[in-house]
Amino acid sequence: MVTRREAMMSAGLAALVAALPAMPASAQQAAEIAALPREKVKLVPPPFVHAHDQVARGGPKVVEFTMTIQEKPMVIDDIGTTVHAMTYDGSVPGPLMVVHEGDYVELTLVNPASNELPHNIDFHAATGALGGGELTLINPGEQVTLRFKATRSGTFVYHCAPGGPMIPWHVVSGMSGAIMILPRDGLKDETGKPVRYDRVYYVGENDFYVPRDADGNFKSYASLGESYADTMEVMRGLVPTHVVFNGAVGALTGDNALKSAVGETVLIVHSQANRDSRPHLIGGHGDHVWEEGKFANPPAKDLETWFIRGGSAGAALYTFLQPGIYAYVNHNLIEAVELGATAHFVVDGEWNEDLMSQVEAPRPIATN
């Protein structure tokens, strides 16, 4: 066995595999995959994205990721409201994974013994077994490794789906993220011309349903289990108490605002695992927008607001033309301002007087 594996790792692989006698198809596939180059990627917390090539170098490979599930208290607003979050790798949303079409995603999911609950992962990008959910359900103290082939390019949600009412509860408690599967030759505009980005940010939107006490104050609970019944009741009302980017009100503003500069092209990946959203960049546009997130479809041009269906991720490409502070919001403005769905871009650069000018400063109304 060892010698055959070693042999397959060497050159002349295809011929050798073909020559192997009476090998079952599945074993042959496994052998082919085992022969692929492997790459280990260390994930980074959103809004940042791990380093990656926009155009694939070489052929398909197996890209290895590891995520550790962390159940932990997280503060989700500016008055200190604390929820027992369930997270992939410690962040809400979980990290964005980036691979190329034709690559294999190999995820090792770890559920430490210190957690209370079983979890799994359902990749909308994967085919079969409830997106991998059937093959990945693990108890505290277990780990599992799933491999799936990235057959379709685009941005796709992943989320926890451990069955029944646990599914929405885990998702709105923070257990979702996204994967971006780039075409091997990179992104293209509506005419097929290549487009590239200088930066990519991942904005994951999450709706929280925090119970209140008799005085109307948000409640906190000693454990996840104790919060379940009350939280479920609020969830069934379908009115979130918080709609936030990156896990908390203000997580992407102030010192944590997203940075860019005039002339830079930014790709914004936006996911919402549970509920519809409508991103809008105040003072800017979506130059090219894959609203449904699937790169095989040509991008829409010059959008003012784009629609992210609950349970999907989309991508918008924009080149900043003017310096200043931009608010990136869910343009249900009540959700943006009152419930938290606001991020800021801080954009440096030279002002373009042609694009906009204050012709006359405010002054008392002329009386003649």
Place this chain on the structure above:
Amino acid sequence: MNTTSILLSGAAAAAMAAALAGGLVLAVPERPAGDAAAVPPAETVRIAPGTLLFPEPGAFLRDGRPVAQPRRSLRLAAPLEIMRHQVSVGAYRRCVAAGACSPADLPRDAAPDLPVTGVSHIDAEAYAAWYSRQTGRTWRLPSAAEWAHAAGTRFVGDLWDGAGDADNPASAWLARYRAEGTTGAPAAPPQPRGRFGANEKGVVDLAGNVWEWTSTCYRRVTLVGEAETRATLENCGVRIAEGRHRAYMSRFIRDGKSGGCAVGTPPEHLGFRLVREPGPLARFALLWGRLTGAQAEEPAV
């Protein structure tokens, strides 16, 4: 209860009271009829007259461009009697119970000795009017300049003075955003009285995490030449709240977070403290000083 001893808390005033003897106090009733005993008098601090370099609140334009706020040297000529502490939850509740104030946006179980928060400028003025009726003295919000004078070294003002690159309007917005930038950490709840300590003048909890309403209105001022004005447009629907930084707030807003602009850091909590107009006794003392050739005091700005 008698407020005389508190009114005359400064050493100079105490000396004056001794010189004037008690007859005058008897001659000038300090209270109207009614059950004012239920309202404990607020402890005040007497701030000596003085000069301060005051960055004027508002927006300033020259040649159609935003420019830095002028910093004016101001003389506050009369002593200022200001509450040592912010108005408390318990004190404010008395006004609510009397039907003279609207309830603050506060948890029902808020401790009575916390500073009252969740109050608008309108609420603060209603409290001042009620408290004046209860005490028979005139209480009002301080002006921004008076607040700055009382705050002394605790005064901050605007974190960004309005200046920017004339050719790039965005530079000013970026400068302000960076000046007010936050980590997104949650705001602490209002803290028990005294948590932020007293300043060098003995005024407590200034520029902690409760911003204080002032009577000063927002202004947009057009400057000409070096320091000449100008057209001034005053908008009293927006008042100045002072604290860890200056905030311009719609006067009906109770929750600081909701009253700010689309960007920039809003106040964490909105509360207030009051100043007391000089009473007949103090006015007499000022007159007495003039008659006896002591240092004359100009009226406060």
